Amino acid sequence: MAIKAGSLVDPCSTRITKTGAWRTFVPVFDHEKCIKCSLCEIYCPEGCIHQEDGLYIPDLDYCKGCSVCANECPRMAITMVLEEK
Amino acid sequence: MSYNTANMKVVEGSYAVAHAVMCCRPDVISAYPITPQTHIVENLSQMVADGELDSEFLTVDSEFSALSVLVGVCAAGGRGYSSTTSQGLALMYEVLYNVSGLRMPLVMNVANRAMGAPLNIWNDQQDAIGARDVGWIQIYAENVQEAVDATLQAYKIAEDKEIRTPVMVCMDGFVLTHVYEPVELLDKEKAREFLPDFEPEHILDPSHPMTFGAFADPSTYTEFRYQQFEAQLKALPKIEEVARQFQESFGRYYGGLIDGYFLDDADIVIVTLGSVVGTIKDAIDSMRSEGKKVGMLKIRSYRPFPVQALRKALKDAAVIAVIEKDVAIGGEAGLVTDLKAAFYNSSIRTPIIGFAAGLGGRDITIKDIRRMVEKAEAARKGDLSEFEFLALRKEIL
Amino acid sequence: MDKSLLAPGHRACAGCAMPTTIRLVLDAAGPNTIVVSPTGCLEVTTTPFPESSWCVPWLHSLFENASAAASGVEVMLKRRGKDTNVVIIGGDGSTFDIGMGSNSGMFERGHKILYVCYDNEAYMNTGVQRSGSTPFCVHTTTTPSGSQSQGNPRPKKDMPAIALAHGIPYVATASVAYPVDLRRKVKRALEVNGPSYLQVNAPCITGWTFDAGTMIELARLAVESGLWPLLEYEKGELVGVKKIRRPRPVEEYLKLQGRYKHLFKKAECADMLSQIKDMALTNMAKYNLVD
Numbered sequence: 001m002a003i004k005a006g007s008l009v010d011p012c013s014t015r016i017t018k019t020g021a022w023r024t025f026v027p028v029f030d031h032e033k034c035i036k037c038s039l040c041e042i043y044c045p046e047g048c049i050h051q052e053d054g055l056y057i058p059d060l061d062y063c064k065g066c067s068v069c070a071n072e073c074p075r076m077a078i079t080m081v082l083e084e085k
Numbered sequence: 086m087s088y089n090t091a092n093m094k095v096v097e098g099s100y101a102v103a104h105a106v107m108c109c110r111p112d113v114i115s116a117y118p119i120t121p122q123t124h125i126v127e128n129l130s131q132m133v134a135d136g137e138l139d140s141e142f143l144t145v146d147s148e149f150s151a152l153s154v155l156v157g158v159c160a161a162g163g164r165g166y167s168s169t170t171s172q173g174l175a176l177m178y179e180v181l182y183n184v185s186g187l188r189m190p191l192v193m194n195v196a197n198r199a200m201g202a203p204l205n206i207w208n209d210q211q212d213a214i215g216a217r218d219v220g221w222i223q224i225y226a227e228n229v230q231e232a233v234d235a236t237l238q239a240y241k242i243a244e245d246k247e248i249r250t251p252v253m254v255c256m257d258g259f260v261l262t263h264v265y266e267p268v269e270l271l272d273k274e275k276a277r278e279f280l281p282d283f284e285p286e287h288i289l290d291p292s293h294p295m296t297f298g299a300f301a302d303p304s305t306y307t308e309f310r311y312q313q314f315e316a317q318l319k320a321l322p323k324i325e326e327v328a329r330q331f332q333e334s335f336g337r338y339y340g341g342l343i344d345g346y347f348l349d350d351a352d353i354v355i356v357t358l359g360s361v362v363g364t365i366k367d368a369i370d371s372m373r374s375e376g377k378k379v380g381m382l383k384i385r386s387y388r389p390f391p392v393q394a395l396r397k398a399l400k401d402a403a404v405i406a407v408i409e410k411d412v413a414i415g416g417e418a419g420l421v422t423d424l425k426a427a428f429y430n431s432s433i434r435t436p437i438i439g440f441a442a443g444l445g446g447r448d449i450t451i452k453d454i455r456r457m458v459e460k461a462e463a464a465r466k467g468d469l470s471e472f473e474f475l476a477l478r479k480e481i482l
Numbered sequence: 483m484d485k486s487l488l489a490p491g492h493r494a495c496a497g498c499a500m501p502t503t504i505r506l507v508l509d510a511a512g513p514n515t516i517v518v519s520p521t522g523c524l525e526v527t528t529t530p531f532p533e534s535s536w537c538v539p540w541l542h543s544l545f546e547n548a549s550a551a552a553s554g555v556e557v558m559l560k561r562r563g564k565d566t567n568v569v570i571i572g573g574d575g576s577t578f579d580i581g582m583g584s585n586s587g588m589f590e591r592g593h594k595i596l597y598v599c600y601d602n603e604a605y606m607n608t609g610v611q612r613s614g615s616t617p618f619c620v621h622t623t624t625t626p627s628g629s630q631s632q633g634n635p636r637p638k639k640d641m642p643a644i645a646l647a648h649g650i651p652y653v654a655t656a657s658v659a660y661p662v663d664l665r666r667k668v669k670r671a672l673e674v675n676g677p678s679y680l681q682v683n684a685p686c687i688t689g690w691t692f693d694a695g696t697m698i699e700l701a702r703l704a705v706e707s708g709l710w711p712l713l714e715y716e717k718g719e720l721v722g723v724k725k726i727r728r729p730r731p732v733e734e735y736l737k738l739q740g741r742y743k744h745l746f747k748k749a750e751c752a753d754m755l756s757q758i759k760d761m762a763l764t765n766m767a768k769y770n771l772v773d
Contacts, residue, residue, distance in 0.1 A: 001532060003305055005249060005312050006188035008287055009296040009534040014491030017533060022496060042661050043698050045494060045501040047486035062490035066497030067695030080695070113557050141557045145550065146587030153547035153584065157518065157554025160541045163561070165554070183544050289516045289539040289555060291566055296534035298525075298542035305531055 019046065023065025025080040031055050033077035040069035040078065093267040098229040099124030101268040102168075102194055102256070105236040107138045108276035109192070112163035112283075115143045115151040119173045120206045121258040122196035126168060140166075148173035152180040152193075159189040160297050162288035164240070166191070170258055171198035171212045178216065184251050185220030185313060187298060190243035190283070191251040194236065196258035197359065197410070199445045207446020208258040209410035210359060214387070214419040220313050222252040222320055223388040225358040229268050231339045232256040237271060238327045241280050248323055250316050255387075257360040257410075259446070271335070279334050317389040324386050342391035343398060344383045347373060351380025352403040353461045356424060358384045361408065361442075361449050368454035379458055384420065392427040399428075404436050406461040408454075408475065410443040417472040438464050442475035449475075487513060492535040493527040497694030499658045499684035499701065500524055501535075503600045504571060506661050510668035511596075513538060515567040516559075518552040520576035521545040523607040524600065546580040548572050549588035549597065556593045567672050570597045574615035575605040578639050589648035589677045596671045596678045599641070602686035610689040614639040617709075618761070619754045620741050622689075627744035632751050637761075645679035646718055652678035653715040654722075658685075659701035663712060663724060674716075683710045691740025703735035708762035711769050726771045732762045 040056055041049040048059035049069060058069070070078040096104075103125050106114070114133070116126035132138040145151045148169050155165035169177065174195055184191055195213050199205040213223055224239065226232035232254060239252035256262060287295050301309055325341030332338035346366055348354065355365055362383045372379045382398055384391070399405060407421040416422060421439030428437070440457055443449045453476050460470065487508035494501050500523055508515065516539045519525050525542045528535040543551040548570045556568045577585065577599040588595060604622050605611040612622040617638045621627045625634040645653045651674040656664040664682065671678035685692070685700045692700055704710040707730050714722030736742040736758070745751045745758075766772055 003308055003312070003532070005309070006186065006297070007299045007301050007309060007531050009299045009529060009532055011294040011296060011534060011539075012489040012537045014493075014528070014530075014533040014535040015489050017491040017493075019491055019493070042506070043502055043658070045496070045498050045697075046490040046492075047488060047501070047505050048490045059490065064496035066697070068497050068697050071695040072698050112561060113554060115554070141561055143553065143557060143591065145553075146583050146590070149547060150550035150553075150584050150587050153543055153550030154554035154557075156543045156547070157541065157551035157556075158558050159554075160551070161516075161555045161558035163554075163558040179544055180547065187543075289541060291514050291516065291539060294537060294539040296529055296536050296540045299529035299531040299534055300526055301531040 018061045019064050020061045023063060023083060025065040025067060026060065026083040027058050027063065027065070027067070027070055028079045028081050029056060029058070030077045030079070033075045035075055037074060039072050039074065043068050043072055090267070092269045094270060095265055095267050096270070097124065098232065098256070098261045098264050098266070100128050101229050101233045101270060102236060103128035103132065104270050105233040106166050107132050108271040108273050109166070109237055109240050109280060110164065110277070111140050111166040113141045113143060113155065113158040113165050115145050115154040115165070115167045117145055117148045117151045117169070117173060119148070119170055121198060121262045122168045122170045122194065124262060125194060125196070148176045149180060152177045152184065155191050156180065156184060156187065156189060159191060160289050162285055164283040166193070168194040168196065170196040171200055174212045174216060175200060178219070181216060181219040181221060186309065188249040189251060190240070190249055192236065192239040192243055193253050194232070195253045195255045196262045197255050198258040205445040208260050209444045209446065210255070211411040213253055213255045214409070214411040217388055217419060220250065221388065222250050222317065222386070224252065224254050224324070224386055225384065226254060226256045226261065227339065227360060227362040227383060229261050229264065229266055230337065232261055233268060233271060234331060234335065234337055234339070237276055237280060238331050241327050242320060242323055244283055245323060247319050248316050250313065250320060255359065260360045275334055279331065321389050321391060340383065340385050342386040342394045344385060345380065345398060346383070347380040348382055348398060350378055352378040353380070353458055353465070354399060354402040354405050355379065355381045355454070355457070356384065356405055356407045356420070357381070357409060358387060358420065359410065361410070364449055364451060365454055368451045371451070372455070372458065377458070387420070390423050390427065395424065395427055396431050396433060399435065400433055402435050404438070404461045404465040406438050406440065406457050408440045408442050408457060412441045412444065421472065436464050436469055438469060439472040440475040447476065487537045488528070489535045489537055491533065493530060494523065495687055497687050497697045499602070499686065499697055500600045502658045503598070503682050503684055506658070506664050507569065507571060507598050507668050508538065510665040511567050511569055511672060515569055516541070516555055518548050518555060518568065518570050520548040520572040520581060522573040522576060524571060524573060526607055545576055547584045548576060548581060549584040552595050553588050553591065553593045556595050568595045570595060572599060573606065574599055574601040574603060575613045578614035578641050586648065589645060589650050592676050594675055594677070596668065596680065598680045598682060600682050600684040602684045602689060604689050606686050606689045615641065618758060619745060619751070621744055622741070632748065632754060633744060642679065642681055642713070646715060649718065650677040650679060651675070651717050655681045655711065655713050657683040657701045657705050657710060657712060659698045659705065660712060660724065667714065689741065692738050696738060700735070700738055703730055703738070706730040707732045707735040708766045708771055709735065711765050711771055713769060723769045723771065725773055729772050732759045
């Protein structure tokens with residue numbers, strides 16, 4: 001990898017670092033309880049919760065397991081579970 | 086050197102430099118007042134106000150901001166200009182590294198002035214020489230004409246895609262900024278041909294977003310510094326090349342990296358930079374008429390330091406006397422230290438003695454130069470004092 | 483929110499409010515935006531060479547000159563007739579302290595720049611030292627609680643008032659716990675033709691010491707206790723106050739944070755606790771926060 005003079009960097013490139021490796025707890029989404037308020041998606045510091053076919057799915061490549069989503073979900077549809085690795 | 090006197094006007098040095106900046110067509114000028122460069126930005130301000138110069142003129146809150154504004158300007162694809170001196174340059178110190186590290190081709194005139202404390206507004210070179218390691222190219226002007234010409238050349242060197250290094254064009258404060266002397270002002274159209282518009286490869290642009298100024302950890306920092314180092318080495322021939330191109334277009338040449346005066350057969354060579362060159366030339370003229378084989382080597386490019394050129398030019402000197410307007414407190418002084426280092430690993434064993442003079446604006450007289458030459462003659466005979474303050478007023482100590 | 487303009491993979495702490503702030507700001511501002519940031523947690527966690535989380539153009543120069551650098555960008559964009567947003571996103575250390583001169587100059591010159599301060603109330607990137615933004619009594623490494631000291635002895639600098647004193651057209655406070663309000667304020671700020679200042683309460687797990695999952699809850703409590711009123715000023719006049727729907731006692735907010743724990747443990751701090759309660763009550767009365 002050749003460096004660009006002036007420490008110039010390409011955009012959106014932190015995607016290569018999978019911060020999912022940081023977590024201890026993983027969020028588990030109960031889609032039956034979900035009312036699609038999208039607060040989990042809004043609050044997530046990683047921006048890794050996205051919609052897929054109308055369901056809210058965390059991108060486990062990046063989820064750091066901070067549990068903000070679980071804490072804020074108005075329907076308590078998200079549970080933090082100790083991740084088995 | 087031929088001067089086309091028909092085109093010369095008697096103008097203040099600051100005006101001439103401002104006119105040169107106008108011919109460089111900067112997008113943004115950021116200005117903060119500090120004696121003795123203020124006249125440069127005042128003149129530019131009037132040129133903008135009168136519609137002679139199409140630039141954005143920003144009056145900023147400090148010199149720190151003055152240079153920082155230009156970081157944004159350059160990142161957004163613009164050509165920027167500022168000028169400063171002494172305390173202002175020192176305040177910008179952090180930004181100087183930032184600009185060179187970001188490889189931004191900015192140009193500044195530094196109206197060399199003493200550093201406080203004690204507060205002193207008069208000319209010496211402590212400000213720029215004290216900042217010689219920050220990664221900027223430094224070119225020192227001997228007179229107003231050279232300051233004018235070097236400013237145009239500076240942008241061409243800085244913006245070269247192989248160089249991408251900012252340039253300080255240094256001119257002795259008051260001595261060159263406030264003097265009125267005949268100058269041939271640059272022709273705008275010729276300047277435009279010599280210096281085309283600034284076209285950087287990457288800019289802040291939502292259609293091609295890039296990140297400028299990431300932080301580099303130990304695994305890459307060294308290589309960024311190395312790139313800058315290499316660029317300064319490439320600047321050595323580039324400075325000479327641009328000086329020759331300027332000569333072709335405008336008919337004037339002051340040397341690229343260095344210049345000589347009665348150098349070829351000189352036994353005693355005075356090495357210096359800046360406007361004291363004029364006084365030394367006069368002193369040499371009279372000493373030559375007395376049969377003394379004295380010559381001078383003027384350093385035009387202080388950074389990059391022209392080691393090979395100096396070794397070649399000075400190899401036959403019997404003794405070298407360096408005179409400079411700065412001190413390295415706790416050491417000797419910037420130029421003499423760099424010169425000794427340049428020769429140490431060569432076969433040149435000429436004695437080199439150093440003199441700090443002209444500090445805080447004290448006039449360097451012909452008598453002072455003669456005294457220095459006497460000391461050089463004594464050094465040649467073995468009576469060597471490595472470094473001293475020339476014309477020290479012992480009676481007030 | 484659609485495709486985020488801040489990519490994941492950044493190195494911010496799990497549960498950090500700063501990236502949430504960035505995403506909300508960029509969502510409101512859109513891709514036609516250039517961001518300038520000072521040194522700090524944001525800069526260090528989002529741009530570790532050779533990676534960058536930024537999907538918009540981004541510039542970092544130094545710690546104290548984001549406003550000056552952004553001024554240069556704004557002037558060039560105007561010169562070229564480009565209608566691109568220029569947004570500074572920086573922490574309180576730069577905004578309140580070391581960048582004051584540069585900020586004041588930018589405000590005073592009237593550049594069309596939105597300055598967003600993510601305020602975590604201390605110099606967090608260097609390990610939790612007191613800044614001009616640190617509230618009264620907070621324990622930091624340079625204002626620690628000890629046998630002779632009860633935390634930060636000075637009140638928080640009123641940076642919105644300083645921004646207002648420059649006569650800039652838009653000043654507001656916001657919170658990550660009120661994302662709709664925050665986004666609306668960003669959009670409004672970007673409409674005004676001049677400088678705007680938005681101060682966002684951004685709880686910091688490492689610096690405030692709380693359970694990461696409660697980050698938003700804490701931000702909400704800061705507002706509901708009256709300590710972080712959500713205000714909006716246009717041309718110097720207070721035009722918007724977000725009413726507190728369920729007012730909470732100040733202790734409920736303070737007790738969740740390790741940086742205040744000495745207040746509840748030491749008898750010497752009882753008076754300080756009541757001073758903080760008074761600050762909240764003063765805000766409630768001054769801005770009529772509760773109906």
